[in-house]
Amino acid sequence: MNKGDAxxxxxxxxxxxxxxxxxxxxxxxxQSSPFNGRGSQVWVLDNVAVLGPSPEYIxxxxxxxxxxxFLAHTGxxxxxxxxxxxxxxxxxxxxxxxxxxxxxxVRIPHVSTARVTRHSRFLLEEDFEPVPLIPNxxxxxxxGGKIALPDCGSIDSFGIGLAAFFTLAGNRxxxxxxLDLTEADTLSFKIKIGGGGGCEAADTGxxxxxxxxxxxxxxxxxxxxAYNAYTSSTNVNISLPAAVKTxxxxxxxxxxxxxxxxxxxxxxxxxxxxxxxxVVVVVGTIFSEHFDTPPTTPSVKWLSIRxxxxxxPDCGSIxxxxxxxxxxxxxxxxxxxxxxxxxLDLSGAL
Numbered sequence: 001m002n003k004g005d006a007x008x009x010x011x012x013x014x015x016x017x018x019x020x021x022x023x024x025x026x027x028x029x030x031q032s033s034p035f036n037g038r039g040s041q042v043w044v045l046d047n048v049a050v051l052g053p054s055p056e057y058i059x060x061x062x063x064x065x066x067x068x069x070f071l072a073h074t075g076x077x078x079x080x081x082x083x084x085x086x087x088x089x090x091x092x093x094x095x096x097x098x099x100x101x102x103x104x105x106v107r108i109p110h111v112s113t114a115r116v117t118r119h120s121r122f123l124l125e126e127d128f129e130p131v132p133l134i135p136n137x138x139x140x141x142x143x144g145g146k147i148a149l150p151d152c153g154s155i156d157s158f159g160i161g162l163a164a165f166f167t168l169a170g171n172r173x174x175x176x177x178x179l180d181l182t183e184a185d186t187l188s189f190k191i192k193i194g195g196g197g198g199c200e201a202a203d204t205g206x207x208x209x210x211x212x213x214x215x216x217x218x219x220x221x222x223x224x225x226a227y228n229a230y231t232s233s234t235n236v237n238i239s240l241p242a243a244v245k246t247x248x249x250x251x252x253x254x255x256x257x258x259x260x261x262x263x264x265x266x267x268x269x270x271x272x273x274x275x276x277x278x279v280v281v282v283v284g285t286i287f288s289e290h291f292d293t294p295p296t297t298p299s300v301k302w303l304s305i306r307x308x309x310x311x312x313p314d315c316g317s318i319x320x321x322x323x324x325x326x327x328x329x330x331x332x333x334x335x336x337x338x339x340x341x342x343x344l345d346l347s348g349a350l
Contacts, residue, residue: 026071030100031089045075045101046086062087073101123184124176124273128162137177140250144172144258150267152199155190155233163269164253169261173254174268178213181249185276187238189253193266195231202227202264206257213250214243227264240273291327300342305329307337 029045048060048069060069062077062085075089089099124138131147132139145166154161166172193208194201206227211219223238251273258264289295294310295302308331318328331337 026105027103028100043089043099044086045089048103061085069103070101071104074099075101121275122272123181123275124179124271126271127156128164128269129156129160131162135177138179140175140177142174144168144170144255145174150192150199151265152192152195152197152267154269155192155267156269163267165265165267166255167262167265169258171254172258172266173252175252176250178216178248178250179273180247181240181245181273182247183275184240184245184273186274187240187251187272188274189236189271190233190269191225191230191236191267192233193225193227193230194264199265199267200263201231202255202266203259206255206259206264208253208255208266210238211252211254212244213252214246215248219250219252230266291329294327298342303340303342305339307331307333307335308339 029048031043046062070087073087075087077085077087087101126132126138128147134140134142134147142164145164145168147162148165149161150163150165151167155163164174166174187210191208192199193206204227208225208227208230209221210223210225211221213219220243222241222244223236225236253268255264255266289301291310297304308329310327311330313328313330314332329339
């Protein structure tokens with residue numbers, strides 16, 4: 001991974017050998033050494049999860065300075081970007097072992113595989129319905145505009161059409177209060193600049209900009225929307241840069257200039273600041289049987305088998321994988337043929 005690369009979510013399936021182990025298993029993340037003389041290398045480990053129905057599991061984000069999930073490592077737990085603490089590895093090692101992190105022993109006989117799902121949480125959500133009183137806890141000011149149904153019609157995707165409609169003379173802007181955007185990922189909104197149908201067209205130099213102000217500093221332009229490029233309702237999505245992600249960041253939408261009352265009109269609505277959350281979902285194997293060792297009946301898993309036996313079928317193996325034996329529950333006798341499990345707790349089964 002090159003310097004500055006974004007983090008990558010890695011999912012590793014638990015192997016049959018790990019599930020079959022009767023003793024606890026340790027997991028290790030390792031970078032080999034040496035580094036071919038390329039100087040200091042930095043990599044970061046965070047949000048390590050091995051989850052399942054077993055009472056022993058790992059769920060480590062390193063936000064506690066003392067990690068209970070790792071027995072040994074060559075890294076340092078310290079703040080990383082805006083994600084809280086992480087386990088950071090840096091520098092060349094003369095040892096042939098290289099950089100590593102080794103977990104505590106964990107029993108994972110029931111862990112099968114994992115998947116990562118994404119869901120969004122809004123840090124700011126504004127449709128201007130009902131009409132907000134500005135200032136409030138989210139909005140600091142609105143100038144040169146009003147919360148109303150625009151003269152050129154609604155651009156709203158969710159409500160009855162109210163929006164921030166800028167049509168008055170003078171400065172035109174809407175600005176948030178300083179917000180905690182340390183966990184923010186994206187900014188999205190709908191905008192229309194001019195476009196006719198009751199909204200007077202804007203002219204050269206009358207673009208709209210989105211700006212941010214971090215920790216009370218000057219406003220910095222984040223995106224410019226040209227006066228003639230957003231003449232119909234347009235969805236805008238912005239991946240927020242690191243400089244925006246502070247505990248005190250204000251956002252501002254501002255028109256650079258206008259020709260006065262009811263000229264060069266523009267509309268903004270459906271504003272969202274979104275945090276994308278990655279959730280590790282581990283699917284547990286509640287019951288599995290490959291018949292590699294012929295079970296006795298009754299046993300922990302099986303109550304009974306009738307009209308059959310645990311052998312290699314006359315018609316050949318049906319094993320799903322070559323690592324499994326060819327043995328199966330093979331039914332050929334006269335009379336009743338059945339195999340019955342012991343009562344199972346399937347309350348958590350999918």
